[in-house]
Amino acid sequence: MPASSSPVTAAPPAHAMQPGLVVLILSLLLGIQPVTTDLYLPALPALTDGFKAPMAQAQLTLSALLLAFGVSQLLWGPLSDRFGRRPILLLGLAAYTLAAAGSALAASMELLIAWRTVQGAAMGAAVMGARAVVRDLYAPETGARVMSKGLSGLGLMACISPPLGGLVSDLLGWRAALLLLALFGATALTVVALRFQETVQRRNPDALRPGTLVRTWAGIVRHPTFLAYTLLATASYSVLFTFLAASSFIFIKVLGMGKTAYGFAMFSSAFAYLAGTFLCRRLLPRFGVRRSVAIAGAISLTGGSLIGGFALAGWHSVATILVPFWLVMLAHGVHQPCSQSGAVGPFPQAAGAASALNGFSMMLAAFGVGGWLGTRFDGTVFPLTNGIWFFSVLIAAVAWTLVQKFGEPGHAQR
Known part of the structure; x- marks a missing residue:
């Protein structure tokens, strides 16, 4: 790649942090995403009613955040290849904390959407940085196992966030739930500032030059391994986002569930995802990445088809939605570490740019799903059930075809 032929600047050794510290930092950086989305979801209907806003506008507090999250990674990635992971993580986490406080104090839905957009852009630095750090420190298959440990931390935070958000929203209001995000951001910022050591051993001073950037991106998006794993990651995240964006309205307003109970329903799905990350670590040594993904594809298809079939039968x-969705989330815990590590694996000298493009693809799809859902709520369960069913079929198709043909994670571009 062009990045590998450029002059480089030395950085501190990449092995300075202990493995346990690496997993803790990965958990905080990756966990910022479910904390940002899941913790406020139980408060979303109350927030909408409080501002007397239409449902489509309320969806923008989530979809705009995720679009900014995806687009910002296209800048954060090359910046981190140029200047290193540490300064980008510190800048992003500081901006996130400020934007989270602004969201909690917003006086209108328009201001809330604006602050959430800034929050999403800042969040991009954390998640992109985590994926790039894994590639800095580990070879692809080992990276998938380490990523699954970091995503176990993410899963634990995803378990805690919905019931905590529902409880805080019920007791103190939706603003208090959003204020908790500022506390999380400040905690992550403190840990990174005090304990994180730079992982980029060779910085690329040409990473931000337009010609180099275009050539790097072109090389990445043409690589079949990147495309296979990015499509898998995008389909897998889309099924999760369909649930995140629609379930609070379907469960609370259509099916009559309470906010706190909804929080515990979200806890159960996050726990299934957490179990999936442990399953991933059991499958990988025995079957390898591609066969593990194929097994998980069958689980995704089973869960999604049960949800769609039950809905069509009138149940x-x-x-009938949540229990089969546990299967989908179990498989999600396998698909995400394998696809995120696999997509970045061929690009050791441009891990930031590859991570950014992978994340951008997922968030662009999420924005499209959110926009579609915002216009499809009709007082039935079908926008949720049909969406999950569609993406579960897509996951299986990618897992059984493209990943099997092109998904050799150890093939690095030179």
């Missing part, structure tokens, strides 16, 4: 309840 509309929380249980």
Whole structure:
């Protein structure tokens, strides 16, 4: 790649941090995403009613955040290849904390959307940085196992966030739930400032030059391994986002669930995801990345088809959606570490740019799903169930075809 032929600047050794510290930092950086989305979801209907805003506008507090999250990574990635991971992480986490406080104090839905957009852009530095750090420190298959440990931390935070958000929203109001995000951001910022050591051993001073950037991006998006794993990551995240964006309205307003109960329903799905990350670490040594992904694809398809089939049969309840969705989330815990590590694996000298493009693809799809859902709510469960079913079929198709053909994670571009 062009990045590998450029002059470089030395950085501190990449092995200075202990493995346990690396996993803790990865958990905080990756966990910032579910904390930002899941913790406020139980408060979303109350927030919408409080501002007397239409549902489509309320969806922008989530979809605009995720679009900014995806687009910002296209800048954060090359910046981190040029200047290193540490300064970008510190800048992003500081901006995130400030934007989270602004969201909690917003006086209108328009201001809330604006602050959430800034928050999403800042969040991009943290998540992109985490993926790039894994590639800095580990070879692809080992990176998938380490990523699964970091995503176990993410899963734990995803378990805690919805019930905590529901409880705080019920007791103290939706603003208090959003204020908790500022506290999380300040905590992550403190840990990174005090304990994180630079992982980029060779910085690329040409990473931000337009010609180099275009050539780097072109090389990445043409690579079949990147495309296979990015499509898998995008389909897998889309099924999760469909649930995140629609379930609070479907469960609370259509099926009559309470906010605190909804928080615990979200806890159960996050726990299934957490179990999936442990399953991933059991599958990888025995079957390798591609066969593990194929097994998880079958689980995704089973769960999604049960949800869609129950809805078509007229069985509309929380249980007929949530219980099969646990299977989808179990598989999600395998797909995400394998796809995120696999997509970045071929690009050791441009891990930031590859991570950014992978993240951008997921968030662009999420923005499209959010926009579609915002216009499809009709007082039934079908926008949720049909969306999950569609993406579960897509996951299986990618896992059984493109990943099997092109998904050799150890193939690095020279």
